[in-house]
Amino acid sequence: MRRVEMEREMNKIVKVAVIIPCYNEQDNVLAMFSEIKNSKYDNAYFVEPIFINDCSTDNTKQILVSNNIHHLSLPVNLGIGGAVQTGFKYALRNGFDVAIQMDGDGQHPPCELEKIISPLLNNQADVVIGSRYISNEGFQSSWLRRVGINYFKWLNKKLVGVSITDSTSGYRAINHKALQVVSEYYPDEYPEPEAIVLFVLNNLKIQEVPVIMRERQGGKSSIRAYKTVYYMFKVTLGTIFLYIRLKFNGKRHTI
Amino acid sequence: MENVIPYRLQIIAIILAVIFMFFIFRLIFKGKLREEYSFIWITCTAFLLLFSIWRNGLDVIAKLLGIYYAPSLIFIGALFAIIIFLVHLSVVNSKQHKQIKDLSQEMALLKEKLESDKKKE
Numbered sequence: 001m002r003r004v005e006m007e008r009e010m011n012k013i014v015k016v017a018v019i020i021p022c023y024n025e026q027d028n029v030l031a032m033f034s035e036i037k038n039s040k041y042d043n044a045y046f047v048e049p050i051f052i053n054d055c056s057t058d059n060t061k062q063i064l065v066s067n068n069i070h071h072l073s074l075p076v077n078l079g080i081g082g083a084v085q086t087g088f089k090y091a092l093r094n095g096f097d098v099a100i101q102m103d104g105d106g107q108h109p110p111c112e113l114e115k116i117i118s119p120l121l122n123n124q125a126d127v128v129i130g131s132r133y134i135s136n137e138g139f140q141s142s143w144l145r146r147v148g149i150n151y152f153k154w155l156n157k158k159l160v161g162v163s164i165t166d167s168t169s170g171y172r173a174i175n176h177k178a179l180q181v182v183s184e185y186y187p188d189e190y191p192e193p194e195a196i197v198l199f200v201l202n203n204l205k206i207q208e209v210p211v212i213m214r215e216r217q218g219g220k221s222s223i224r225a226y227k228t229v230y231y232m233f234k235v236t237l238g239t240i241f242l243y244i245r246l247k248f249n250g251k252r253h254t255i
Numbered sequence: 256m257e258n259v260i261p262y263r264l265q266i267i268a269i270i271l272a273v274i275f276m277f278f279i280f281r282l283i284f285k286g287k288l289r290e291e292y293s294f295i296w297i298t299c300t301a302f303l304l305l306f307s308i309w310r311n312g313l314d315v316i317a318k319l320l321g322i323y324y325a326p327s328l329i330f331i332g333a334l335f336a337i338i339i340f341l342v343h344l345s346v347v348n349s350k351q352h353k354q355i356k357d358l359s360q361e362m363a364l365l366k367e368k369l370e371s372d373k374k375k376e
Contacts (some may be wrong), residue, residue, distance in 0.1 A: 052363075072363040073336045078356055090367070188356070 003015050016117060017096040019087030021080050022104030023054040032106060033069050039110045047113070050090060051104070054083040059142035080170075081191035085182060092179045100173040107139070108171040108202055112211040120175045127199050128173045131166035138212035148232060152193040155236065159243050160200040164207060167193040187238055190231055194238045198223045203247040268307035275364040295340055 003035065008048070022029055029051060036049040051071040053061050053077075064071040072086055079200055084101055091099040098117050102108045112130060114243045132138055133149070145168070154168040170192055181202045187194040199206055279296045282288040288296075315327035340360050 072367045074359050074363045076355065076359050078359060082356050082360065086363050089360060089366055124304070 005053075010069060012044060013046050014044055014098060014117075014121060015096045016045050016113075017087065017091035017094075017099045018047060018049040018110075018113070019091065019101050020049060020104045021052045021054055021083035021087070021098055021101075022060055022143055023077070023080070023083070024056045024058045024060060025104040026059045027055070028104055028106050029060055029069070030067060031061055032102075032110075035069070035106075036102075036110045038191075039113070042114060045114070045117075048096075050087055052083040052087050054078060054080070079189045081186050081188040084191065085186040088174075088179055088186065088235060089183045092176075092183050096179075098173055099176055099179055101170055103170045107213050107215070108210065109214060112171070115209055115211065116171065116173045119207045119209065120173055124205075126175050126178045126204035127206045129164060129166065129169055129206065129208045130171035130211035131164075131169055131208040132211060132213045133165040134208060134210035135212075137210070139215045144228060148228070151232070152235065152239075154198075155239060156193065156196050159239065160197055162196065162200055162206060164196055164206065171211060171213070172205060178202075187242070189199065190235050190238075193235050194242055197239050197243050198246070201243070265307060265310060269304065272300055272303040272307050275303065295336075295343075299336070 020029075020032060025032075033049060033051070036047065039047075049070065051064055051069055053064060053071055055074050055076055061073060063069075064073075068106045072085060072090060074083060076218075078086075087101070088099055098120055100113060100117060102110070108130070116128050116130050119128045132140060141149075149166060149168055153164060156167060157163050168176050168190075172192075178199065181198065181204065182195070184200070198205065276297070279288070279293060279300060283290065283293050313325050313328060317323075317328045320328070322328050322331075
């Protein structure tokens with residue numbers, strides 16, 4: 001550990017783990033990989049894309065293996081939260097300074113990566129969320145989803161007093177301090193809005209930066225219309241119980 | 256209210272309770288039922304046995320509790336026991352869910368480490 005820190009001090013190279021959870025994303029992984037690899041980053045960054053194959057039933061795994069893409073393969077399907085947490089654990093154990101989550105469907109353009117991690121490196125925040133509703137540019141999602149996002153904005157504001165314009169955004173970066181929190185506990189299903197409460201109550205500073213998102217490049221979204229009601233219900237319950245657990249029970253993360 | 260249950264039925268009830276108890280113990284001996292889950296079943300069989308031997312027990316307790324129709328005590332008791340046991344199972348289930356999640360994550364991380372070590376050699 002000490003040697004790694006000394007090297008880092010000397011070279012000032014920031015190790016960035018790009019965590020891409022993918023479930024049945026055979027049409028997207030290769031394009032995502034080459035886009036991340038071919039994007040130009042500042043010399044101070046070492047950007048390493050890590051795909052988390054959440055036990056896909058299509059050819060995602062074969063594509064990852066045959067193209068020699070760095071990936072972790074889960075033996076059972078854990079859902080997006082469990083998959084992302086695997087990446088967080090990996091980043092923490094392998095000495096990464098920053099972990100950035102990016103959806104596997106191509107909605108999150110890698111060229112915005114530096115914009116998202118720079119507040120972390122300037123110590124302005126511990127968690128940075130890329131929001132499409134600050135400058136309102138690019139793909140804006142369906143109206144139903146926007147209703148949900150406004151609801152979560154209200155819920156988070158009521159509970160922990162922070163106003164996040166795009167709480168369902170999965171394009172977010174976290175620093176080492178936040179990595180320790182999320183590898184302890186991270187919600188399984190639809191983790192994004194719930195995680196905001198987790199961050200705030202663990203005294204992590206959240207900042208939002210405007211990003212331009214695209215429409216998904218192929219495949220299907222994990223949130224489909226008939227699941228919306230379940231989604232809202234589950235996230236509301238999860239958020240409230242997480243709030244109660246952290247607020248009144250100290251930092252006990254059991255189930 | 257003396258002969259609510261005929262003797263023949265009482266004998267059958269006792270035999271069934273004993274068979275059930277034997278069955279539960281056999282499962283424990285064979286290691287097919289963990290002790291912590293067997294506790295509730297042993298208690299159940301004990302109650303079965305108790306009430307098949309103590310014939311007026313149900314009436315006595317029902318009267319004590321002010322229940323007019325004694326058999327409804329069985330329904331209340333059984334329903335209550337079932338609900339508690341179901342909640343217990345959900346708790347066990349949630350715990351196992353977390354354990355499976357942790358195990359799969361460790362497995363994915365170890366597999367990756369193995370692969371990357373192989374590549375380095």
